[in-house]
Amino acid sequence: MARTVRKVALCGSHSLSLMDAPWDDPSWEFWGHSSARGFYRGRIDRYFDLHPKSCWTRAGKLSAAYPNWLAKNTVPIYMQKRFDEVPAAVEYPKGRILTEFGDCRPYFTNHVAWMIALALTEGVATLGLFGINYSSESEYQRQRGSAEYWLGIASGRGVRVVLPEQCTLLRDPAPLYGYDSHDEVTGLLKAEYKPRIVKPEAKKVPAYEANVPLAQPPEHIRRFIEREEAENPRPEWAMPGASIVLLPDDQIGIQRTDGGV
């Protein structure tokens, strides 16, 4: 099917809003974050990882699985520059983007901002965000504003913005301030405007062979594991470590339902 209108779906790992990604609709392109690749059930046309090299080579963070994947991946992946060990790496045109959007604020505090800006330079007509929410208690809180800013830029340039119902970007809180934000009898703020209880960041749990979440180790063993994984990268011949996830204490026994890019 020939694409007549450029439709780009930006994909993250927020599981609730990733469910509605149009994987089976060939009219969409899919751009995703490479660290969330385990969550994607369909093709990805471009990956992005704009972190410095030290992020993906640091022992213990991702084990050897991610560098190995980068070495074998054939889908274009936008990075800060080309790397010999990442054959599919494409240098992200940071200079061109900053120049082209010189009339906007250089408010790039997350991957989505860079992805939206690139899509705008390529004439995107429809932008969808799936699996992107920036709502958990982590650096995502600090990054949310930039995501909404660039969605506003896109919308202002006539781009149709598609957000799934489960995504809270651009609609939280929903009641119109002043008109609908306060209780008509008491005059007090409605719950939607009260300080939000932010969910703690939940670690990513990629798809696995069973739907049962992994058991969680006792705290003192968790510390052993974290130290050992940092000091001893898992050899390739060892059973995979990339899927191993330790949940925060308050998430133990709960399947991940929230997160972000």
Add this chain to the structure above:
Amino acid sequence: MAVNVLNTTTLSEALSKDAIEFAVASTTNISVGQYLVISGTAGLEAMKVQAIPVSGRVGVIRGQGGTRALAAANGTRLYIGSPADYQGVKDGVLAGVNGNPGNFGDYLLPGLRYRDGAGNEYVLVELTATVVPGTGVLFSKDGNFTAAPLTSAGFGSVGVVIEDGTSDQYVWAQVYGACRAKFVGGSSLATSTGVVQGASSVSTPAVGLLAQTTSQASSNDALIILGMYLSSAVTTATTSATSETGFAANVWLHYPFLRRNTATS
């Protein structure tokens, strides 16, 4: 429960996805109507044997039973069996697990991963020696998931078997979560701050593991099993039906592995 292994042979040539006749190391145990199955890290494909044109060659229908044709390297293992044979293996290995078995396919062969309802994870292995529940075993690195009690000389992924078994049987080995492991004896056994090593001596039956305090641990830290952590003090335990030859402790498994022993390699 432990299940007797199926016959196997190996590819004598590389297999392309569309090949329907190829060479195998032996056709001795193969007959028309049986299924040849590729499993383990090579992927999963079932092929129905249509013909044995000459000794050492088979003609097949590819991608049976919901599997897809795979390309496979020369030397890849092929499991041999009738549908009833594979069903027998399936019934046997599923009888060895608790919790929610989930949806399993028809071909449950070494390398199969399973997670129980409590979030513990297991892998099906083919034994090459006698074990008891709690024996630490080393997995082969050839993708066939054969397993034998640990020694201090090998390296590779490690698991703790959860059932009795002997050579040429399939059993489950736990690789993640809480379990009870058995150890050969020691004069001063470890507490929960200790480490686990491959055993340097073999008991009968072998249990593969040696628990030590960190000060007892060898200066060659490659002997320490990574991803296996003591979570209780070590106590005397029965390693067979008739003899108390070893010790036991609770351990936490985190996909353990034993690095190459730099002292012996």
